[in-house]
Amino acid sequence: MTLESLSSLERRKVVPELLQDRGDLLVVTGLGSPSYDAMAAGDNDANFYLWGGMGSSITIGLGLALAQPERPVLVLTGDGEMLMGMGALATAGAKHPRNLNIAVLDNERYGETGMQLTHTAHGVSLAELAKACNFDRTDIITEMEEIGPFRQQMQSTDAGLRFAQIKIKAENLEKVLPSRDGVHIKNRFRAHLGFQPL
Amino acid sequence: MNPDHPNAEWSAVMFDILRDAGIGLFTHVPDHGNDFLIALAMEHNDTRTLLLTSEEEGVAICAGADLVGKRAILCMQSSGVGNCPNYLSLAKGANFPILMMITMRGDYGEQNPWQYPMGEAVDSILETMGVLNFKVERRDELEKATLAAVDASGKGQKPAAIVLSQKFLGAKGF
Numbered sequence: 001m002t003l004e005s006l007s008s009l010e011r012r013k014v015v016p017e018l019l020q021d022r023g024d025l026l027v028v029t030g031l032g033s034p035s036y037d038a039m040a041a042g043d044n045d046a047n048f049y050l051w052g053g054m055g056s057s058i059t060i061g062l063g064l065a066l067a068q069p070e071r072p073v074l075v076l077t078g079d080g081e082m083l084m085g086m087g088a089l090a091t092a093g094a095k096h097p098r099n100l101n102i103a104v105l106d107n108e109r110y111g112e113t114g115m116q117l118t119h120t121a122h123g124v125s126l127a128e129l130a131k132a133c134n135f136d137r138t139d140i141i142t143e144m145e146e147i148g149p150f151r152q153q154m155q156s157t158d159a160g161l162r163f164a165q166i167k168i169k170a171e172n173l174e175k176v177l178p179s180r181d182g183v184h185i186k187n188r189f190r191a192h193l194g195f196q197p198l
Numbered sequence: 199m200n201p202d203h204p205n206a207e208w209s210a211v212m213f214d215i216l217r218d219a220g221i222g223l224f225t226h227v228p229d230h231g232n233d234f235l236i237a238l239a240m241e242h243n244d245t246r247t248l249l250l251t252s253e254e255e256g257v258a259i260c261a262g263a264d265l266v267g268k269r270a271i272l273c274m275q276s277s278g279v280g281n282c283p284n285y286l287s288l289a290k291g292a293n294f295p296i297l298m299m300i301t302m303r304g305d306y307g308e309q310n311p312w313q314y315p316m317g318e319a320v321d322s323i324l325e326t327m328g329v330l331n332f333k334v335e336r337r338d339e340l341e342k343a344t345l346a347a348v349d350a351s352g353k354g355q356k357p358a359a360i361v362l363s364q365k366f367l368g369a370k371g372f
Contacts, residue, residue, distance in 0.1 A: 031312075052312035054277065055252060083251040084227075084281075113275075116228035116236075119251060177372065180311050 007142040007167040011105050014166055015076070016041040017147045018103060023072075023155050026064055026189075030057035030077025032112040033173075034105055038076055040176035045192035049178040049185055055085030058102055062092045065100035068193070072099050072155050079106040079120045086129070092161065093134030099157040102130070103150070107170040115170060127165040136160030142167050199237050204368070208337060209234035212299075212344050212360075216271060217244055219348040221297070223263055223270035224248070225256035231301025231367050232273040253278030257285035261294040269352065273299040276361075277316040279323050286327040286357070295351035298329070298359040306335075307369030320361065330358040335365045 015037040019027070027047045029035040035049040050057055061075035082089075082104050092100060108121035120126060131138040139150060141164050153159045179185055187197045200206070213235055216224075224239040225248045226232055239245040250256050256272035263270040279300060289296045303310070304317015324331045330350050332343040347358040 051310060052277065052315070055281075080228075086251060110228045113228040113230050114233050116233060117249075119249065122249075175372065182312065 007169065009142065009144065009166065009168045010171070011037050011107070011168045012040055012173060013144070014105065014147060014168060017144065018074075018076070018151055018154075019044075020151070022046075025155060026068065026071050026073045028057055028061045028064065028073070028075045030054075030075070030081035032078060032081065033107075034076045034078050034081070035178055036173070036176045037105070039178040043178065045188050047178070047185075048189050051180055051182065054081055055088070057081055058085055058088035058092060061100060061102065062088065062095065062097065065097040066095065069097065069099055070157055072157050073097075073101065074154060075100070075102045077102070077104055078111065079104055079108060079126065080110040080118045082126060083119055083124075089130055089133040089135075089163075093130075096134060096161055098160050101150075101154040101162045101164070103154075103164045103166060105168050106165050107168050109170050111172070115172065125165070127163060130163035130165075134161070135163045137162040139164045140167065141165065199234070199241065203234045205231065205234040208340050209238060211341060213238040213242075213245075215341065215344045215348060217242065219269065219352055221269045221271050221348070222246060223259070223268065224273060225250055225259050225270060226273040227251075227253050227256075227275065227278055229273075229275040229301050230370065231275065231362060232299060235299070236273065253281040254285040257282050257288060257296055260296045261288045261292070264294050269297070271297045271299055274301075276300055276302045276304060276320045277313065279320050280316050283323060283327050286329065289357040290328050293355060294357070295355045296329070296357040297347060297351040298357075300359050300361045301367060302361065302363050303370070305363055306365035308364060309369060309372060324359055324361075328357060330356050331361055332358060333361045333363060335363045337366065340366075 029038045031050045057077040065073040109115045127138045127140045253274045260270040304313035332347045334343045347360045350356045350358040
């Protein structure tokens with residue numbers, strides 16, 4: 001399935017809608033704009049913001065979901081980051097945790113390096129990939145009203161493996177920077193789950 | 199293409215050297231440092247570009263091109279060097295003369311602590327995998343380093359990288 005044109009969804013409206021009333025949700029954000037979007041929606045101890053390791057967000061979320069099956073997990077990333085670790089979709093699909101959600105903010109661009117087009121601008125469907133990788137639910141979201149139903153499912157720990165490709169407008173927004181101190185972010189996240197630093 | 203792009207002048211010089219050497223395929227993961235070079239390669243009739251999802255794909259594509267007598271280059275940011283070592287077995291195991299153009303993060307003037315781990319590892323990864331390292335820290339080093347890498351890989355049959363420091367490129371601010 002190829003979408004002819006980008007949707008008019010704005011990422012800074014989509015992400016707060018996705019993260020509102022988040023309850024027990026643990027969130028991993030892919031480097032670049034998804035980290036800034038999550039920060040803009042409100043910093044949270046249960047957010048782990050990536051600033052590097054491009055391609056690793058889904059596998060980090062998979063590790064979390066397997067280790068904490070009683071908490072719902074969201075990986076919030078972008079199309080370029082996800083494409084760099086595409087094999088992670090198959091790894092997640094094969095293991096099939098029922099508490100893992102992946103939401104890809106797809107602007108068909110590499111935002112950090114100058115808005116160069118990604119493969120999703122050239123006919124590649126991430127949602128179809130996820131479907132082929134044994135995901136239970138795969139949505140292509142182009143309207144704000146579709147975020148709510150995805151959010152409700154996302155907060156379940158037994159609704160299956162879920163993937164949403166959220167088509168968004170290509171826009172360069174002011175960066176809302178989370179802490180770049182990875183050790184701080186890690187320890188804060190662990191403390192939120194009741195684990196103290198060594 | 200924007201002629202006021204900060205990399206326009208040297209990218210054109212580098213592109214001409216690469217094209218003259220018969221490099222016809224520019225594989226790349228986008229970066230600020232290589233985007234004018236890639237735009238030139240997209241525009242010119244002698245050259246084609248190929249967008250990668252992850253840098254190691256470019257190592258294999260360069261090897262495939264070499265198998266059929268063509269020359270290709272892998273253009274990437276330094277963080278992508280970390281994705282390449284296993285595929286660089288092709289360079290060591292079958293002596294494929296892989297050519298790379300690496301734009302540095304995590305060196306001179308870097309402001310993002312997350313860029314340092316890979317920035318600091320580039321030299322040792324290249325050395326470990328047997329890739330010659332031709333550094334550019336000043337504008338007057340660009341032609342020589344590019345020619346040296348092109349000749350080392352094309353004539354010398356050695357894997358080689360042109361490595362552009364942030365001292366030359368400028369560091370990214372926030």
